[in-house]
Amino acid sequence: MNNILIITLLLQDVAMADGLRSSGKIYVVLIICLLILFSLFFYLYRLENKINSLKNK
Amino acid sequence: MKFIKFFCVVLLTYTLIAGFLFDVPRLPILNETIRALYFHVPMWFTMIFLLLLSSFNSYRYINTGKNYYDIKSYNYANVAVYFGVLGLLTGMIWAKFTWGTFWTNDPKLNGSAIGMLIYLGYFVLRRSLKDESKRGKISSVYNVFAFAMLIPLIFILPRMADSLHPGNGGNPGFNVYDMNSQLRIVFYPAVVGFILLGIWITDLRLKIDELKNKL
Numbered sequence: 001m002n003n004i005l006i007i008t009l010l011l012q013d014v015a016m017a018d019g020l021r022s023s024g025k026i027y028v029v030l031i032i033c034l035l036i037l038f039s040l041f042f043y044l045y046r047l048e049n050k051i052n053s054l055k056n057k
Numbered sequence: 058m059k060f061i062k063f064f065c066v067v068l069l070t071y072t073l074i075a076g077f078l079f080d081v082p083r084l085p086i087l088n089e090t091i092r093a094l095y096f097h098v099p100m101w102f103t104m105i106f107l108l109l110l111s112s113f114n115s116y117r118y119i120n121t122g123k124n125y126y127d128i129k130s131y132n133y134a135n136v137a138v139y140f141g142v143l144g145l146l147t148g149m150i151w152a153k154f155t156w157g158t159f160w161t162n163d164p165k166l167n168g169s170a171i172g173m174l175i176y177l178g179y180f181v182l183r184r185s186l187k188d189e190s191k192r193g194k195i196s197s198v199y200n201v202f203a204f205a206m207l208i209p210l211i212f213i214l215p216r217m218a219d220s221l222h223p224g225n226g227g228n229p230g231f232n233v234y235d236m237n238s239q240l241r242i243v244f245y246p247a248v249v250g251f252i253l254l255g256i257w258i259t260d261l262r263l264k265i266d267e268l269k270n271k272l
Contacts, residue, residue, distance in 0.1 A: 014084060014088065016083055017088075026078065029077065030073065030074065033073050037069060041065075044257060048261055051265060051268065052264070054268055055268060
């Protein structure tokens with residue numbers, strides 16, 4: 001019974017963001033998130049440099 | 058450390074690109090939110106891994122009595138709880154749009170919340186003791202015990218009860234219905250990437266504490 005329920009659910013047309021992808025807008029989101037990630041890495045890197053320079057004093 | 062940073066940057070960049078663009082299973086209700094798996098679940102994996110390191114360092118402190126291990130275990134726990142809070146918040150947002158509510162009295166959710174509170178208790182305990190060796194001993198024993206409490210709260214008790222959360226309610230962790238190979242090729246690198254990020258941040262905190270010790 002459970003399996004039949006799952007199969008009927010899977011056979012339904014599931015709404016996914018196909019339109020978003022075909023119009024290319026998902027890449028905008030990706031670029032924004034990558035910018036956040038890289039700025040975070042850069043921040044950590046700068047912080048580490050600051051700590052290391054303090055350590056060398 | 059250089060390798061850790063390098064792989065952290067590479068894996069998390071891959072996680073974001075693949076996580077947004079690769080194909081995912083088409084499931085009702087979940088829709089595109091299935092991609093949150095790549096970001097929500099690694100938060101918890103990172104927390105558990107860092108807490109494991111934390112309790113291991115507490116164990117070493119109890120054995121050796123070297124203050125260095127106590128500081129290490131404190132910093133690991135601190136970063137771990139930060140990831141845990143992120144895990145709770147991301148889970149709440151995900152739950153709002155799939156289960157319809159931010160919070161339900163689900164054993165998995167309550168268990169993880171209690172686990173967080175146990176670790177907040179650890180920080181309060183540390184702050185309340187001024188004497189270094191006393192603080193080290195008491196908080197180390199507490200920390201080892203806290204990890205032993207966390208495992209049943211997050212992994213065992215939710216599996217013995219019915220739960221909305223995937224991977225619970227009598228099922229083993231990630232079975233064929235929860236995860237397929239499409240998800241795995243992004244999910245596992247994501248877990249490793251976030252764990253390495255946690256280690257990186259902890260390393261920075263440890264360097265600051267080292268400097269404080271010298272002053």
